[in-house]
Amino acid sequence: MKEQLEKLIELQKIDLEQEALRVRVDERRDKVNADTENLQELAQMLDDHTKALENTKTILGTKREELERAERELEHSKEKLNAVTNSRDYAALEREGENFRKIITAVEADIESLQKELVTAEAKEKEMRTSYEALSVEIEAARREVDEASASIEDQVNELKAKADVIAKLIKPQILARYRFIRSKRAGAAVVSASGGTCTGCHMKLQPQAYIVLQRQNSLECCQNCQRIIYFDAEEAAELHNHPAK
Ligand SMILES: [Zn+2]
Known part of the structure; x- marks a missing residue:
């Protein structure tokens, strides 16, 4: 799942880049x-x-x-x-x-x-x-x-699209579908970090149990509030722990 999420984040980066160009x-x-x-x-x-x-x-x-x-x-x-x-x-x-x-x-x-x-x-x-x-x-x-x-x-958009297509093929269809669905419903990111225990998409604090599940990184988790796909990054979590103000 960790690897799948990494691919998804990579895909999202390309998608957002395309969007920014157009905007x-x-x-x-x-x-x-x-x-x-x-x-x-x-x-x-x-x-x-x-x-x-x-x-x-x-x-x-x-x-x-x-x-x-x-x-x-x-x-x-x-x-x-x-x-x-x-x-x-x-x-x-x-x-x-x-x-x-x-x-x-x-x-x-x-x-x-x-x-x-x-x-x-x-x-x-x-x-x-x-x-x-x-x-x-x-x-x-x-x-x-x-x-x-x-x-x-x-030209740039087409290049990005080609890149996105390659990555999309490496992502499980149901995860990809979930991602595309959220992207179609919400502006901006569909996959967001919750490494500090808070969804960075909607800024709601995760339930302690949900946060524990997220940290295991065994399953695809979504924010209970905004439905965005959330992920846990151990490095980011450590960083947040050491510099909570950041
Ligand atoms: Zn959220």
Whole structure:
């Protein structure tokens, strides 16, 4: 049984190694995917901003037309004023001219503030576009790296699988089945040390009788609490005895 357990521990080491390789790549891929979502949000914001900017430009265009019209009308009014002969018409045209001047002043103020708005909005758009492009390049590179890492671990994983297959053949089918069953139910290790009298899988103390049985190493023992396969290592037990804090 001792030898069988040693093989099982060896197999588990390889299995966990494979798992770790995959987890690392998966974590990196998750990060790339999360970044891609952020990028899409940024693209949406940029799009909204560009639309608002276009809108400001349109308003500015309208205001400029309004200004030109008022200026033309003021010009026209002045011409009429020069040609006028009676004082009543003169006064009316003067009021009209005054009115156009007021409109011109107001529209000019609108144009000035819209132009300022536009300058700020254009600077912001440029900034947003720059960071969008930088992030986009960064993500693209990260995605390529993850794809490469994913391809390169395939070879390593296959190598580990081949090694695992060799060891698995040396383990009794019922022990192997038990191991695979626990692995499918629980994350991480399925075979754990209980050399100190405590299951290192779930940290529950073993019953004294169970611990005695375990130390005989004649049978396949499982933790009563978490069902993981437990083993006893005399060296480890001695170490734990001498350095209990460890
Ligand atoms: Zn346990």
